[in-house]
Amino acid sequence: MTEAHDDSFGIEVIVPDGDKPAPCCPHGPALLFEKVIKGGETGRRFYACSACRDRKDCKFFQWEDEKVSEARLLARESENQSKRPPFTQQEYCNRFRKFSSLPLDEKKFCQDCQILLLPGEREAHSSHRSTAVTVAQLRRPSMLLRPLDNKKSNAQYLFTDRSSHFLLDTLAALGYRKVLCVGTPRLQELIKVRNLEQKHEPMKSLLLDIDFRYAQFYSQDEFCHYNMFNHHFFGGEASSAVLQAFLTESDGEKVVMVADPPFGGLVKPLANSFSLISKTWRKLQSSDSSNADMPMMWIFPYFFEPRILECLPSFTMLDYQVDYDNHPLYKHGKTGRKQSPVRLFTNISPKDVVLPKEEGYRFCSVCQRFVWSLNKHCAKCNVCPSKDGREWRHCSTCGKCVKPSWRHCQSCGRCALPDHPCGPAQETEGCFNCGSLKHKRKACPLKDTHRVSGQRSNARNRGGKNLSHKPLLKAKGKRKSGAARRAKKMAALSV
Numbered sequence: 505m506t507e508a509h510d511d512s513f514g515i516e517v518i519v520p521d522g523d524k525p526a527p528c529c530p531h532g533p534a535l536l537f538e539k540v541i542k543g544g545e546t547g548r549r550f551y552a553c554s555a556c557r558d559r560k561d562c563k564f565f566q567w568e569d570e571k572v573s574e575a576r577l578l579a580r581e582s583e584n585q586s587k588r589p590p591f592t593q594q595e596y597c598n599r600f601r602k603f604s605s606l607p608l609d610e611k612k613f614c615q616d617c618q619i620l621l622l623p624g625e626r627e628a629h630s631s632h633r634s635t636a637v638t639v640a641q642l643r644r645p646s647m648l649l650r651p652l653d654n655k656k657s658n659a660q661y662l663f664t665d666r667s668s669h670f671l672l673d674t675l676a677a678l679g680y681r682k683v684l685c686v687g688t689p690r691l692q693e694l695i696k697v698r699n700l701e702q703k704h705e706p707m708k709s710l711l712l713d714i715d716f717r718y719a720q721f722y723s724q725d726e727f728c729h730y731n732m733f734n735h736h737f738f739g740g741e742a743s744s745a746v747l748q749a750f751l752t753e754s755d756g757e758k759v760v761m762v763a764d765p766p767f768g769g770l771v772k773p774l775a776n777s778f779s780l781i782s783k784t785w786r787k788l789q790s791s792d793s794s795n796a797d798m799p800m801m802w803i804f805p806y807f808f809e810p811r812i813l814e815c816l817p818s819f820t821m822l823d824y825q826v827d828y829d830n831h832p833l834y835k836h837g838k839t840g841r842k843q844s845p846v847r848l849f850t851n852i853s854p855k856d857v858v859l860p861k862e863e864g865y866r867f868c869s870v871c872q873r874f875v876w877s878l879n880k881h882c883a884k885c886n887v888c889p890s891k892d893g894r895e896w897r898h899c900s901t902c903g904k905c906v907k908p909s910w911r912h913c914q915s916c917g918r919c920a921l922p923d924h925p926c927g928p929a930q931e932t933e934g935c936f937n938c939g940s941l942k943h944k945r946k947a948c949p950l951k952d953t954h955r956v957s958g959q960r961s962n963a964r965n966r967g968g969k970n971l972s973h974k975p976l977l978k979a980k981g982k983r984k985s986g987a988a989r990r991a992k993k994m995a996a997l998s999v
């Protein structure tokens with residue numbers, strides 16, 4: 505084990521406080537990161553891209569205290585310009601109008617460029633693969649566009665009909681008439697398709713997404729090119745004004761947000777963006793709701809529960825399993841190879857979110873929420889304890905419910921997997937917050953004063969070689985840290 509391993513302890517993101525403008529990459533203002541070293545010391549801070557976890561996708565890097573030359577700033581600006589969408593939202597909208605009026609046999613989509621082709625443009629794409637576009641596909645762009653499959657930054661997992669209908673039915677039943685779709689293109693299109701059927705109360709929706717291919721299908725008040733990791737509107741003030749107008753609840757039209765961020769996303773910046781959206785909403789409210797939070801649903805894997813609740817304490821995790829059409833592994837219940845680990849986190853009262861009985865959910869009157877059939881209420885813990893959809897069991901020695909596969913280990917004094925690396929040696933892992941070997945993170949005296957707790961970024965590839973994410977656990981046979989366990993689960997998610 506080298507010295508270098510010893511002092512490397514993870515990377516933490518510092519949420520901007522508005523003091524100092526961050527430098528921009530093509531994805532808007534970069535995020536400020538801090539290397540955390542054992543002993544609670546912090547390392548040199550640096551800026552890196554907010555949206556891309558892989559340097560291959562965005563190589564932006566700058567030390568916080570670095571002096572950047574004029575020439576480099578200019579080069580950066582022209583690089584940022586070159587990554588802008590080819591059309592403005594207004595232009596996309598005009599193109600869409602023209603495209604819609606074309607006869608069916610002239611409606612073509614270039615698969616290579618992922619763009620709807622107007623008659624004058626076909627020539628330039630003649631060597632590309634193109635397809636005919638049906639009216640149904642125009643209404644459901646997620647059926648036409650190729651899902652982005654970048655495993656690290658932006659794997660686009662699209663809701664199954666089961667999940668998207670559940671979300672929409674639930675929100676409609678709760679009386680919401682405006683849905684802010686953050687990274688949920690499929691929900692937005694379902695809303696529009698339903699409105700056409702005229703069987704339900706009409707709903708409005710606004711899609712905020714970084715994937716500007718969707719801009720082709722929507723008007724200016726239906727789509728904003730947006731980065732949810734830094735709350736950046738690529739279309740500037742005109743675009744953030746669209747959000748403001750949408751969040752204004754006129755004629756009693758209640759608004760709700762549904763966000764489904766990429767699973768590898770950092771919780772803290774996401775929570776910060778959602779809080780800013782809520783703040784904007786609050787400012788637009790009449791005075792009687794000056795303390796209220798905007799109703800929100802955040803879709804994310806269950807193992808991020810502690811992290812999300814740390815950032816947004818008014819949220820609750822619900823048992824509903826969200827599943828995806830194009831995720832091969834995780835499906836609802838037993839239809840996939842595994843149960844989906846993706847859940848709803850919400851600040852809406854859990855008892856009001858009715859989960860479907862026919863799928864095996866039931867209401868727990870003690871917990872006052874709907875739970876999965878295998879999530880049995882434990883009289884000793886007085887909760888329905890299961891997080892992962894399996895039936896947990898109570899360990900009287902630990903005094904809590906644990907995963908069914910865990911067994912109580914006498915030498916460790918706690919429940920663990922039967923083949924866990926056993927013995928007191930693992931305790932040397934120490935505190936995940938400050939690095940002290942004398943206590944665990946929970947008991948860390950620096951926990952509240954230090955900004956080092958919680959989810960670390962996947963810092964691999966950030967800031968070059970010397971900043972690469974070194975393993976937290978050095979010796980073989982040590983128990984995995986929370987972050988390492990999450991990383992393993994995340995890896996499985998991106999199958």
Ligand SMILES: C[S@@+](CC[C@H](N)C(=O)[O-])C[C@H]1O[C@@H](n2cnc3c(N)ncnc32)[C@H](O)[C@@H]1O
Binds near residue numbers: 660715
């Ligand atoms: C896991 S997919 C969710 C799709 C959703 N399940 C649906 O069916 O509508 C993540 C979505 O967030 C978008 N996204 C990824 N990174 C983003 C970012 N930094 N800012 C805004 N949107 C982003 C993707 O384009 C994609 O639409």
Ligand SMILES: [Zn+2]
Binds near residue numbers: 553562
């Ligand atoms: Zn970037």
Ligand SMILES: [Zn+2]
Binds near residue numbers: 618
């Ligand atoms: Zn093309």
Ligand SMILES: [Zn+2]
Binds near residue numbers: 869871872886887888
């Ligand atoms: Zn219960």
Ligand SMILES: [Zn+2]
Binds near residue numbers: 882905
């Ligand atoms: Zn229990």
Ligand SMILES: [Zn+2]
Binds near residue numbers: 901911
């Ligand atoms: Zn136990």
Ligand SMILES: [Zn+2]
Binds near residue numbers: 914915916926927
């Ligand atoms: Zn043990």
